[in-house]
Amino acid sequence: MLSHVRTQILQPGRGPLSPGSRAGLGAALVLLAMVAALEWADGRSANYIALMVAAPFLAGALASWQIVLGVGAVASFLGAAFALAERPVSVSAAVALAGIVLGTGIAAAVAAVRERQAEQIAELSKLAAVAQQAVLRPLGPRVGSLSVAGRYISSTAKAEIGGDLYEVIDTPYGVRMIIGDVCGKGLGAVRLASIVLGSYRHVAYERADLRAVVADLDRAVARSVGDEDFVTAALVEERGGTLTIVNCGHPAPLLLRGGEVIPMEPPAPAPPLGFMPVVRPRVERLEPGDRLLLFTDGLGEARRDGEFFPTADRAWRLLGHGTVADGLASLETALVEWVHGRLDDDIALVLMEYTGSPSGATAVVPSWEVGATEG
Numbered sequence: 348m349l350s351h352v353r354t355q356i357l358q359p360g361r362g363p364l365s366p367g368s369r370a371g372l373g374a375a376l377v378l379l380a381m382v383a384a385l386e387w388a389d390g391r392s393a394n395y396i397a398l399m400v401a402a403p404f405l406a407g408a409l410a411s412w413q414i415v416l417g418v419g420a421v422a423s424f425l426g427a428a429f430a431l432a433e434r435p436v437s438v439s440a441a442v443a444l445a446g447i448v449l450g451t452g453i454a455a456a457v458a459a460v461r462e463r464q465a466e467q468i469a470e471l472s473k474l475a476a477v478a479q480q481a482v483l484r485p486l487g488p489r490v491g492s493l494s495v496a497g498r499y500i501s502s503t504a505k506a507e508i509g510g511d512l513y514e515v516i517d518t519p520y521g522v523r524m525i526i527g528d529v530c531g532k533g534l535g536a537v538r539l540a541s542i543v544l545g546s547y548r549h550v551a552y553e554r555a556d557l558r559a560v561v562a563d564l565d566r567a568v569a570r571s572v573g574d575e576d577f578v579t580a581a582l583v584e585e586r587g588g589t590l591t592i593v594n595c596g597h598p599a600p601l602l603l604r605g606g607e608v609i610p611m612e613p614p615a616p617a618p619p620l621g622f623m624p625v626v627r628p629r630v631e632r633l634e635p636g637d638r639l640l641l642f643t644d645g646l647g648e649a650r651r652d653g654e655f656f657p658t659a660d661r662a663w664r665l666l667g668h669g670t671v672a673d674g675l676a677s678l679e680t681a682l683v684e685w686v687h688g689r690l691d692d693d694i695a696l697v698l699m700e701y702t703g704s705p706s707g708a709t710a711v712v713p714s715w716e717v718g719a720t721e722g
Contacts, residue, residue: 349458357642364414371410375402375418379425381446393433396426400450405599408456419451474578483513486697488534488672490515491522493585494700496672500679502645502690510536510578511695512544513642516551521586523551523560526641526697527597532668542571543578543620557582558594561626565595570619570703577621581641585701588633593626594618598647601662603638608662611639635703638674640666645692649682656685 350466364372382398389395399422406418426447485494510529515522529536546567547560554560560582560618568578579597583590590612592600596619602609607660611631617624626705642664649656665681666674683690 351509359449362623364410366396367409368411368414369400371406371408372414372418374497374629375410376421377417378402378405381453383425384428384430393426393429393443394438396447399426400443400447403447403451404453407501411453411457412458412460415455416451419447422447422451429448449576451534452496452651453684457545483695484516486513488505488670489491491517492588492702494702495524496508496698498671498675498679498696499683500645500690500694500696502693510540511645511693513539513546513641513695513697514547514588515697516700518552519553521584522553523557524583524641524697524699525551526581526600526643526695528645528695530577530579532693533604539568539571539576539578542567542578551688557584557591557628561595561620565620565623569623572621579644583639584642585633585699588701588703590631590633590639591675592629592631593617595624596622596628596645598642601640601659602665603640603663604634604636606667607662608659610659610692618679627685633701635701638700641699643693643695645690645694646682646696648692649686649690649694656682661705674698676708 380400382395383403385395386393386467402422403415403419407415410418423444424445426440430444433440467651474694483497483499486497489495493515497513497515499511510531511527512529513524513526525542525544527543529539529543530540534579543564546564550560550563554563561580564578564580568576577596580595581597581600582593582595583600584592590602593615594613597616598611600611602611611629613629614627617626642658646656646658661681664679665677668674675696678696682694
């Protein structure tokens with residue numbers, strides 16, 4: 348009989364049940380079967396039907412309110428059958444039946460509230476994903492003479508969204524990229540990230556000198572935030588095989604070359620955007636096969652049991668082989684395993700590989716030197 352009732356509850360045509368609904372329904376039916384067997388073995392007296400009120404609450408913890416009502420109907424039917432088996436029906440049996448009906452209503456109401464909350468969280472998560480995608484456009488797979496991949500790792504399944512940002516564009520002054528991290532979370536952080544990216548996508552094409560790009564971005568941040576808000580950022584330019592990096596309070600990118608991992612620390616520290624940074628470029632000559640990892644501080648701060656993720660130690664093994672997209676996927680897998688799936692902050696990652704200058708291309712000076720001669 349219970350298998351027939353289960354078929355009725357599932358209501359063919361409504362689609363498959365979620366894992367939670369299946370678990371809640373299964374647990375509730377097992378409980379009803381156990382209580383029914385206990386009543387059957389006890390004889391004609393209905394001594395245990397009051398236990399059936401637990402079935403709809405058990406279903407309500409995981410299943411939908413429709414399934415809760417179905418379980419409650421089964422519990423009420425079984426309780427009534429056992430109550431009517433004793434003549435006359437006792438007061439305790441009647442009270443137990445009323446308790447089953449009341450409990451079913453309460454459990455269904457709780458399940459309905461839980462479902463609405465879950466739907467709201469799911470909808471907010473979708474909106475957050477859309478907002479994040481509107482800020483972070485897909486990268487690559489190839490920009491100029493670089494193979495490029497980007498990845499955004501969220502620290503939570505809820506609707507919180509951070510201000511991590513990145514962009515890679517091919518400009519008259521070479522391939523330029525930025526990675527940054529807005530102080531704070533939520534829509535305010537996303538708004539500031541969109542302002543920085545919008546400004547960057549404009550001035551990166553207009554300014555020959557990366558230091559002028561930084562100055563423009565600093566003014567954009569200062570106009571849009573309060574005194575305590577800021578954006579850390581690293582700007583990178585590849586021009587004819589020459590790599591130029593300027594850093595505004597951001598974690599130093601990692602250069603992967605021939606099995607070695609070299610932190611690209613700036614010649615001198617500079618504050619974040621919003622605090623009028625004065626940057627000094629770091630220049631490196633690239634070799635074909637060199638890779639550069641840009642990341643936000645969520646990677647450097649990921650830890651378990653007080654031990655930080657060993658990014659530099661594992662970078663070559665995780666990122667030095669396969670495509671750049673494969674490398675970022677490997678890094679994410681290793682990171683999530685390290686922290687047991689619990690990140691404290693969002694992480695933005697960009698990995699680029701220099702594949703060599705196009706044939707016939709001549710070496711050029713970094714654009715910041717061009718800008719210096721122009722001034």
